[in-house]
Amino acid sequence: MSGKRTVKANLPTKTCLVCQRPFTWRKKWSRVWDEVLYCSDACRGRRQQKSPPVAASPDSG
Template identity: 65%
Template sequence: MPPADKTCASCGRRIEWRKKWERDWDDVLYCSDVCRRRKVSAVDRELETGIRTLLATRSATATICPSDVVRAMTADEDEWRSLMEPVRRAARRMVAAGEVEITQGGKVVDPSTAKGPIRIRRRRS
């Protein structure tokens, strides 16, 4: 029986166990070479802080859009668009840490497979 899946340290997506990683599974941190090179930057940490800050200013049941986070951080339209995927990665890492949930249509979804518009909310018990 394969061990439990892990979460990529960079993008927050699920890393599924592979037979070729059997001996090294405990050392696997990233889902791909791209994520291994990217790692988690200072900007990524700022985005996580931005998500926490924005959620703290809203009611306990409120959700936020990833674009709300990046628009609060920058007014530059080009930079705003380039930060959309990094803020989604930050949200996925925060889901893995148990801080937030990602929803679509009001329902919690798997962040590894969510496609299209998402919302971020505080984790509910």
């Protein structure tokens, strides 16, 4: 075998902010690994949304 193969056990890992499961580095994330927070599109879709801005109440004004 060629000596260029990377052993999967040596890849960096992170913990998903939504499901709390560990996930490993993927080649498609090579340039943005520091920005990756979620293990999948499904978890990214389930992330907690920030509260919508509080609108002025109709009583004020």
